[in-house]
Amino acid sequence: MGWTKALSESELPSGARQVVELEGHKVLLLNNDGKIHAVANSCPHMKLPMKKGKVTEDGLIVCPFHRSAFDLATGEPKEWTPFPPVVGNLLGKIKGETPLPVFSTRVENGDIMVDVV
Numbered sequence: 001m002g003w004t005k006a007l008s009e010s011e012l013p014s015g016a017r018q019v020v021e022l023e024g025h026k027v028l029l030l031n032n033d034g035k036i037h038a039v040a041n042s043c044p045h046m047k048l049p050m051k052k053g054k055v056t057e058d059g060l061i062v063c064p065f066h067r068s069a070f071d072l073a074t075g076e077p078k079e080w081t082p083f084p085p086v087v088g089n090l091l092g093k094i095k096g097e098t099p100l101p102v103f104s105t106r107v108e109n110g111d112i113m114v115d116v117v
């Protein structure tokens with residue numbers, strides 16, 4: 001537990017993303033214009049993978065399934081299951097708004113380190 005090497009910095013150039021397994025967590029690493037983020041690869045709504053989630057210009061990651069949007073830095077939900085129209089609203093009641101787990105990152109001697117708690 002604690003700071004764990006996830007990847008070498010060279011394995012995650014700007015715009016890249018990768019899922020790694022750290023201490024039993026599937027962690028999605030993204031390099032968003034040089035800023036490295038680590039979030040759970042599992043959407044808190046229905047535990048579907050976030051790997052293909054779109055990253056918006058204002059720093060949100062959008063779940064590819066029902067399009068819940070989370071702040072990449074804090075995991076705070078900004079939208080909850082807006083898709084598909086009407087049905088998304090019902091699906092959102094399966095589970096109430098829940099943040100996406102996020103993990104701290106740092107680069108140390110060319111390695112991307114993630115604080116897995």
Ligand code: FES
Binds near residue numbers: 065
């Ligand atoms: S699984 Fe992500 S919003 Fe439903």
